[in-house]
Amino acid sequence: MRRRHLLAGLAASPAPTLALSQPAEVDLLLALAVDASGSIDPDEFQLQREGYAEALTHPGVLAAIRGKPRGAIAVAMVEWGSPGGAATVVEWMRLSDGASAIALAEAVLRAPRSGQSWNAIGDALDHCAALIAQAPFRATERVIDLSGDGPDLRSRTPAPVARDAAVGSGITINALAVAAAGQVTRAGEPLAETYRREVIGGPGAFVVTAEDRRDISRALRAKLIREIA
Numbered sequence: 001m002r003r004r005h006l007l008a009g010l011a012a013s014p015a016p017t018l019a020l021s022q023p024a025e026v027d028l029l030l031a032l033a034v035d036a037s038g039s040i041d042p043d044e045f046q047l048q049r050e051g052y053a054e055a056l057t058h059p060g061v062l063a064a065i066r067g068k069p070r071g072a073i074a075v076a077m078v079e080w081g082s083p084g085g086a087a088t089v090v091e092w093m094r095l096s097d098g099a100s101a102i103a104l105a106e107a108v109l110r111a112p113r114s115g116q117s118w119n120a121i122g123d124a125l126d127h128c129a130a131l132i133a134q135a136p137f138r139a140t141e142r143v144i145d146l147s148g149d150g151p152d153l154r155s156r157t158p159a160p161v162a163r164d165a166a167v168g169s170g171i172t173i174n175a176l177a178v179a180a181a182g183q184v185t186r187a188g189e190p191l192a193e194t195y196r197r198e199v200i201g202g203p204g205a206f207v208v209t210a211e212d213r214r215d216i217s218r219a220l221r222a223k224l225i226r227e228i229a
Helices: 002-010 044-054 058-064 098-110 121-133 160-167 193-197 213-228
Strands: 026-035 073-080 087-095 141-148 172-178 207-210
Touching: 002 141, 026 044, 026 121, 026 213, 044 098, 044 213, 058 098, 058 213, 073 098, 073 121, 087 098, 087 121, 121 141, 121 160, 141 193, 160 172, 160 207, 172 193, 172 213, 193 207, 207 213
Parallel strands: 026 073, 026 141, 141 172, 172 207
Antiparallel strands: 073 087
16 A cells, blocks of 8 residues: 555656666766665565655655756665675666656565675675766766665775775765664764764765654655755
8 A cells, every 4th residue: 555655646657768768868876775784674674665765756856856957867776784795676767757756666666675784884885886887877976875774884895995985986975874863873972973974975975864764755855855956
């Protein structure tokens, strides 16, 4: 029922065309790096997927895209957790209107969950940077949008090192910290502060916070509009 409700408002849109048939130029390459580590149980994982699908189809997000010069962005989704094990679960898709939003949301909801453990954020950033470099679209703006509920733990490449390499190649990294109010990391600070110090980088980089996975859709929607606009 939830999935039908998510997409019902856009169902009247014409069928989407394949991403590869679209012009190569877009306004933004956006790699969504989503926490799929062992701390997330199946119900939480489903809430997270539905939050992303809802945010990507929201009229405010689509309006922000239409306001850009080319009126289109390209989006891919990566799941991360295991050291060196980040996986692309949704390949690059062009997002420009209601029809393409439906196609992207369905791809997000259908993608099998990848096998992940621990919290290897640095390796996730490395994976996303390589994914952006190989994208079948071109854009002057390139962003990694990482969400997680914990700090970097067992990356082969520490998060600050991977962050600096990505920023050096012209990529901006923003973060969504999924953490309850009052929760602190082992360093004794809020997760958002750890992400500010170790994860984000590039011009205008920022962190937003979701109180739990039920709050992801709201937080991600605001974040996407800010990134796009």
